[in-house]
Amino acid sequence: MIKRTLRAGTSSGLLALAVCAALHSPPSLAARDAQAILKETCQGCHTPEAEGGLSRISHQRKTPEGWLMSIARMQIMHGVQIGDDDRRTLVKYLADTQGLAPSETEGVRYALERRLNTVETFDVQTSQMCGRCHSGARVALQRRPAQEWERLVHFHLGQWPSLEYQALSRDRDWFDLARKEMVPLLAKRYPLDNPAWAKWLASAPKAEALVGDWSFSGHLPGKGELAGVMSVAADGNDSFKVGIKGQYADGSPFNGEGSAILYSGYEWRGNVSIDGVPLRQVFAAQGNALQGRMFEAEHDERGLDFIAAKQGSSRLLAVQPGYLKAGSEAEVTLIGSGLSGTPSFGKGVQVVDVIEQGANRIKVRLKAAADARPGLRNVTVGSLNGATLAVYSQIAEVKVVPEFSVARVGDGGSSTPKVQGRFDAEAWGKGADGKPYRIGVFPAQWKVEPFDERAREDEDVKFAGQMQADSGVFIPGDAGPNPQRKMSTNNAGNLKVIAAVDDAGKSLTGEGQLIVTVQRWNNPPIP
Ligand code: HEC
Numbered sequence: 001m002i003k004r005t006l007r008a009g010t011s012s013g014l015l016a017l018a019v020c021a022a023l024h025s026p027p028s029l030a031a032r033d034a035q036a037i038l039k040e041t042c043q044g045c046h047t048p049e050a051e052g053g054l055s056r057i058s059h060q061r062k063t064p065e066g067w068l069m070s071i072a073r074m075q076i077m078h079g080v081q082i083g084d085d086d087r088r089t090l091v092k093y094l095a096d097t098q099g100l101a102p103s104e105t106e107g108v109r110y111a112l113e114r115r116l117n118t119v120e121t122f123d124v125q126t127s128q129m130c131g132r133c134h135s136g137a138r139v140a141l142q143r144r145p146a147q148e149w150e151r152l153v154h155f156h157l158g159q160w161p162s163l164e165y166q167a168l169s170r171d172r173d174w175f176d177l178a179r180k181e182m183v184p185l186l187a188k189r190y191p192l193d194n195p196a197w198a199k200w201l202a203s204a205p206k207a208e209a210l211v212g213d214w215s216f217s218g219h220l221p222g223k224g225e226l227a228g229v230m231s232v233a234a235d236g237n238d239s240f241k242v243g244i245k246g247q248y249a250d251g252s253p254f255n256g257e258g259s260a261i262l263y264s265g266y267e268w269r270g271n272v273s274i275d276g277v278p279l280r281q282v283f284a285a286q287g288n289a290l291q292g293r294m295f296e297a298e299h300d301e302r303g304l305d306f307i308a309a310k311q312g313s314s315r316l317l318a319v320q321p322g323y324l325k326a327g328s329e330a331e332v333t334l335i336g337s338g339l340s341g342t343p344s345f346g347k348g349v350q351v352v353d354v355i356e357q358g359a360n361r362i363k364v365r366l367k368a369a370a371d372a373r374p375g376l377r378n379v380t381v382g383s384l385n386g387a388t389l390a391v392y393s394q395i396a397e398v399k400v401v402p403e404f405s406v407a408r409v410g411d412g413g414s415s416t417p418k419v420q421g422r423f424d425a426e427a428w429g430k431g432a433d434g435k436p437y438r439i440g441v442f443p444a445q446w447k448v449e450p451f452d453e454r455a456r457e458d459e460d461v462k463f464a465g466q467m468q469a470d471s472g473v474f475i476p477g478d479a480g481p482n483p484q485r486k487m488s489t490n491n492a493g494n495l496k497v498i499a500a501v502d503d504a505g506k507s508l509t510g511e512g513q514l515i516v517t518v519q520r521w522n523n524p525p526i527p
């Protein structure tokens, strides 16, 4: 099997890259009405239909990123002239009236959250027919009737006729298969008419429901766990002002502020600056929870998993750290909102001391009996649950996460920054039932080795970049030809990533694979 991640891909990128930032900020107050823009800017080519519709445009539903990409294509390929303000208004309007229901994005949010090392799992035909150029998620994040899927196939072949000669096309009749097999499949799997969307439109809470303080918990690979409070104030037209105050597990603080906008009643897109670094937020708002990923605008590989609970609601979000060794004592912090009472960790784990008690965090000192049963246990605070604590007596296995990933050369006088590799070492235990369970992320010592003989011969370890031994952060080499390498090739490489975790004096290792490759020249909002 050829392993590939979302980092491979083709698209009409540069404008799309520039417009992606636009998605995260609201239209200005002088914004024009969406209907007027559709009429003046789109109707020239898209024919009016019954009930105020426009050909093509009115028969598709997609995410804000999806609409942004379609409009960007109108600009790049069809010469459409549209200002930034008008485009923002249109994306907002289309995502609100022809968006996806929360359930329709389930399982493919990784593409919106820019988790570009995700190895996708689609059926073989979809992967080969469609997922060889871009993510399968780009397909799964759209809803169309058969006719619109068919037009999309025509558009592909018309726009990129050479696709028929490429690998995974020249061995088959791509066009025929796309029309006869893919179109019916896609229309069935991703239909325009889905009761979930109508239901969501009728029941979605107003944006104002998100105003207030949110207690959040997160995990940043290379840095660890973090928590804090995000304050959200209304700023008109489904947009917000945002303030962030948090701290890392080691106690060091971070602060930030910015703005956010809500699409389709739940798609939260924020732009915040934290200690001077611009970050994007891609969250889904669901009731009293906000969940997704926050990442650096210039380096989307540097990001954290984020989950928040609205203050005033009661919810247990996380236990940090989420593990405890049998026969040992440790401090753990519970993060959530509306927390009250003494937490309970199940048989064999005792709360020795309550160090701090607040509605957003409870810090306790725990003691696990030497014979405490290994495995995951549900943690409860009063009537709240939803977080787990892993108790272990020994680590059975160490996994490198992500197991397969891509870093990219950059800088060195080029216009593209390096894309780093960022790794976590996950410890796994073996439960009493013999089944493996995830204990959690452990500190590790990191190194890279040649992945195979070829990599050894080409000295990839020497040229492809540097692994930071303590953090699991890999900094790739400079872009461009390297005269020191065979045939002056660039600093690409194929590396084995090795994490060594210490368990009471015993060292356990885990391995992953890291491909260091060329820049990602095309970087559209949906990979
Ligand atoms: C100059 C002509 C022209 C204008 C103006 C125009 N479009 Fe298009 N549009 C096209 C063509 C040609 C296609 C079919 C080929 C393609 O998908 O790129 C298309 C297709 C589309 C599609 C379907 C894409 C798909 O993936 O199936 C959408 C959505 C769309 N346009 C939106 C818009 C919006 C919104 C506007 C106004 C901001 C607009 N268009 C203005 C020419 C135009």
Ligand code: HEC
Pocket (backbone or CB within 6 Å): 010, 011, 012, 013, 016, 062, 066, 069, 070, 073, 129, 130, 131, 132, 133, 134, 138, 139, 142, 152, 153, 156, 160, 163, 178, 182, 186, 524
């Ligand atoms: C030869 C490479 C290639 C193949 C194969 C391919 N695509 Fe695409 N696809 C593209 C490119 C390039 C774009 C344009 C991206 C842009 O607008 O910037 C695109 C865009 C799209 C879009 C977004 C269109 C819009 O404006 O909303 C969808 C959906 C899509 N493809 C689905 C599919 C499906 C379904 C298949 C398989 C039947 C497929 N693609 C096969 C290259 C490919």
